[in-house]
Every structure is written in structure tokens, then in C-alpha cells.
Amino acid sequence: MNDRSNSRDTRDLVFAATLAAFAERGFHGASMRDIAKRAGVVSSNVYHYSQSKSDLLVELLKKANYDHLNAVEWALSAAGTAPAERLHTAVGAYVGYIVDHPLEALVAHSELRYLGEDDRKRLVVARDRLESIFENIVDEGVRTGAFTTPHGHGATRAVLTMCSGVAQWYRSDGPLTRDEIAAQYADYALGVVGAC
Amino acid sequence: MNDRSNSRDTRDLVFAATLAAFAERGFHGASMRDIAKRAGVVSSNVYHYSQSKSDLLVELLKKANYDHLNAVEWALSAAGTAPAERLHTAVGAYVGYIVDHPLEALVAHSELRYLGEDDRKRLVVARDRLESIFENIVDEGVRTGAFTTPHGHGATRAVLTMCSGVAQWYRSDGPLTRDEIAAQYADYALGVVGAC
Known part of the structure; x- marks a missing residue:
């Protein structure tokens, strides 16, 4: 039990160090040695969790994607059936995750x-x-006429691109709160699909 | 005259090589030696144009920013005075530049x-x-009521973020032409500011 919990802790440390290293120096600029140093473990420990830097990046992003998906699904589980309400809820949760996890998104x-x-x-x-x-x-x-855009697929991509971009400028000491940003982007998204 | 034109050619070669190297390997992954090799010149030639890798990146992005600005100003010089028409024109030119210069934007x-x-x-x-x-x-x-968004500043940033993101997914062999993408994003932008 203790062994397993220690191992989980080390894995979390290695993942956090990988995230910090990639965010600061980029994939090519970060080294396995740098990651090990940040995590406070020896390099062989890092290799225990992932065979390569690419593998670490994949695991890191896979976890972030599942967490992001989960945040949106969880929010939608409490929303009604109207497309405008569902899009507003989904975009709010999507942007909220990004604001809460700026390094992962970056x-x-x-x-x-x-x-x-x-x-x-x-x-x-x-x-x-x-x-x-x-x-x-x-x-x-x-389909139901709630959204007037003739380009549903393109509009969806534009919305996701716009929302993902929040990671590029968000600062926790900025003038807007997390929930204000999430609500504003939900409004912008409704505009993109022509729900206004 | 010849000397000057040769020197300009070499500068262009160095800039193109810098762009390709940064796009492929990132800032930390690209080396001055790699850039010189791609440009087909000796490293001292690269240092003649810029003292460091940071300096090369700055010069490259500065030129791209001025070209981007110029493309938008030029398009607007032929547009009318209505805000919706001007935003449509400006976004179309902004996205058009990105589609035409994917590596610079990336x-x-x-x-x-x-x-x-x-x-x-x-x-x-x-x-x-x-x-x-x-x-x-x-x-x-x-101000004139043509756009209904209560968040003019945030909406502007969302539009620019959405448009810049085209560089992340655009492929020249994709189903949409440059002008179709530019026109669609102009429509999305009008939606974001509530012009629909």
C-alpha cells in the first residue's frame, strides 16, 4: 500500500516536472536530465515511467485531454437540452479548464x-x-434552426481554436475572473454559430 | 549594386532558413549552425546578420508583423466606412495573410x-x-450600435485569437480555399461582436 502510494507520488512529481520543463523550454529544449532534476529524482526513475521524452509528452497530454473531456462532460450532465444552453455550458467548462490548467494547455x-x-x-x-x-x-x-451558421463544422473548429487560445494570454493576475472569462467566451461562441 | 543585391539575397536566404529551422525544431531545438547549413552559408555569415538566435527570431517576427499589418491596412484602404464591412474586410485580410504565410504565423x-x-x-x-x-x-x-457585444475589448482579442489559430490547422491540400476560409472567419468575427 505504502509502496504503491509512493510510486504514485513519484509519478505525479515526474509528470509535474515534465510539464514545467516543456512549458519553459519547449519539447526540444527540455532534457530528461532536466526533468529528473526538477522532480528531484535520478534519471533512471524518469525512464521507469516513460521510455523517452516523446513518451512523457504523450502521457502528459493524454491525461490533460481526458481531464479536459471530463470537465466538459461533467458540466453538460447538469445542462438542459436546448443547443444554445448546451453550447454555453460546454464552452464555459472548456475555457474554465484552460484557465485552471494554463501549463497543460500551453x-x-x-x-x-x-x-x-x-x-x-x-x-x-x-x-x-x-x-x-x-x-x-x-x-x-x-438542424433545429437554433444556430444560423451555414458552416457548422468550420464554426465548431473556430470556437475551439478561439477557446484554446485563452491559454496564450490568460494571466491569473489579470482583470477578469475565471468565471467571467468562461461566460464571455460562451457568449462569443453563440455569436460564431449565429445563435444571437 | 551587385554587392548590395547579393547581400540582400543572402539575408533573405538566412531569414528563410531561420524560419524553416524554427518551424521544424522550435527556438531551443534550432542551432545557428543548423540555420547556416540550411541557408548554404558559413556560420559567420549568419552572425553577420544577427548577433544571436534571439536576434534572428526578433528580426523574423518583426518583418512578419509588418507584412501582416500592411496586408490588413491595404485591404482596408479599399473598404467603406460601415464597421461591419470594415471588420469583415480586416478579418479576411488578416486570415488571408496567415493562410499565405503558415510558417511565419506558426x-x-x-x-x-x-x-x-x-x-x-x-x-x-x-x-x-x-x-x-x-x-x-x-x-x-x-459606439454606433452596429455591434451588440458588451465586451468590445475581449471580443476583439477573441477574434484575433480565433483567426491566428488558423495557422494551427490550415493545410494547403485541405477542402477549403484561402478565400473561403477568409470569408468564413470574417462571418464568425461578425458573430463574436454581435453584428448578426
Whole structure:
């Protein structure tokens, strides 16, 4: 029991150190030795959890994607059936996660391009599910006439791009609270799909 | 004359090589030697144009920012005075530039964060002018009631973030043409500011 909990702690330490290293120096700039040093463990300990830097990046982003998906699904579970309400709720939760996890979002945004095809495939399950939640809501809104955009697919992508971009400028000491930002982006999203 | 033109050619080669190196390997992953090799010149030639890798990145992004600004100003010079028309035109030109210059946009988007404060200051002139063009259009639209958003400043940032994000997914062999993407994003932007 103790052994397992220690091992989980070390894994969390290694993941946090990986995140910090990638956020600060980028995928190519960060080294396994640097990650081990930040985590306060020996390098062999890092290799115990992941065979390579790519593998660490994949595991890190996979966990972030599942957490992000979970935040949106959880919020939607309490929302009604109207597409506008569902999109507002989903965007609010999506942006809220980004504000709460700026480093994860930043690394996902900037470093994903360094992964090969096989590694990317390990990430797409949660990411595709997350995107399809938004696509389904927008499709339903377009079908029922609640949303007037003629480009449902493109509008969905524009909304997700706009929301993901919050990670690029958000500062915790900025003038807007987390919930204000989330609510504003939910409004912008309704505008993009023509729900106003 | 010949000397000067050769020197300009070499400068262009060095800039193109810098762009390719940063786009492929990131700021920390690219080396001055790698850049010189791609440009087909000796390293001392690269140092002739810039004293450091940071300096190269600054010069590269500064030129891209001025080109981007110019593309938007040029398009607006032929537009009317109605805020909706001006925003549509400005967003179309902004996105068109990104589609035409995917590598510049990608590097600006991902690598800017590696620059120190002083280097960033050298970039902000063109960038601030570009952002203020959009802010002025949105302010005018809000003032005249053409745009209904209660968050003019936030909406402007959301529009620019959404548009800059095109660089993250645009592929020249994708189903949409440059002009279709530009027009769709112009429509999305009008939705964000509540012009629909």
C-alpha cells in the first residue's frame, strides 16, 4: 500500500516536472536530465515511467485531454437540452479548464507538433470525443434552426481554436475572473454559430 | 549594386532558413549552425546578420508583423466606412495573410514566449498597430450600435485569437480555399461582436 502510494507520488512529481520543463523550454529544449532534476529524482526513475521524452509528452497530454473531456462532460450532465444552453455550458467548462490548467494547455498547444503520427494516435481518442461533443451540439443547433451558421463544422473548429487560445494570454493576475472569462467566451461562441 | 543585391539575397536566404529551422525544431531545438547549413552559408555569415538566435527570431517576427499589418491596412484602404464591412474586410485580410504565410504565423504563435522583455518590445510596434486597427473598428461598431457585444475589448482579442489559430490547422491540400476560409472567419468575427 505504502509502496504503491509512493510510486504514485513519484509519478505525479515526474509528470509535474515534465510539464514545467516543456512549458519553459519547449519539447526540444527540455532534457530528461532536466526533468529528473526538477522532480528531484535520478534519471533512471524518469525512464521507469516513460521510455523517452516523446513518451512523457504523450502521457502528459493524454491525461490533460481526458481531464479536459471530463470537465466538459461533467458540466453538460447538469445542462438542459436546448443547443444554445448546451453550447454555453460546454464552452464555459472548456475555457474554465484552460484557465485552471494554463501549463497543460500551453504545452498541448505548442508542442503537439513535435510528435510523430503513432504518438499522436494515442492522444486522439479523448481529443476526438471532446471535439465531437461540440460538433454534435452545433449540428443539433443547425438542424433545429437554433444556430444560423451555414458552416457548422468550420464554426465548431473556430470556437475551439478561439477557446484554446485563452491559454496564450490568460494571466491569473489579470482583470477578469475565471468565471467571467468562461461566460464571455460562451457568449462569443453563440455569436460564431449565429445563435444571437 | 551587385554587392548590395547579393547581400540582400543572402539575408533573405538566412531569414528563410531561420524560419524553416524554427518551424521544424522550435527556438531551443534550432542551432545557428543548423540555420547556416540550411541557408548554404558559413556560420559567420549568419552572425553577420544577427548577433544571436534571439536576434534572428526578433528580426523574423518583426518583418512578419509588418507584412501582416500592411496586408490588413491595404485591404482596408479599399473598404467603406460601415464597421461591419470594415471588420469583415480586416478579418479576411488578416486570415488571408496567415493562410499565405503558415510558417511565419506558426513560429510567431509558438516561439514568441521564448523571447525576453526587451526583445518583445522590438516586436510590439507593428503588432500593437495591427491590434488597434481591430479595436478601433470594434469600438466604432459598439459606439454606433452596429455591434451588440458588451465586451468590445475581449471580443476583439477573441477574434484575433480565433483567426491566428488558423495557422494551427490550415493545410494547403485541405477542402477549403484561402478565400473561403477568409470569408468564413470574417462571418464568425461578425458573430463574436454581435453584428448578426
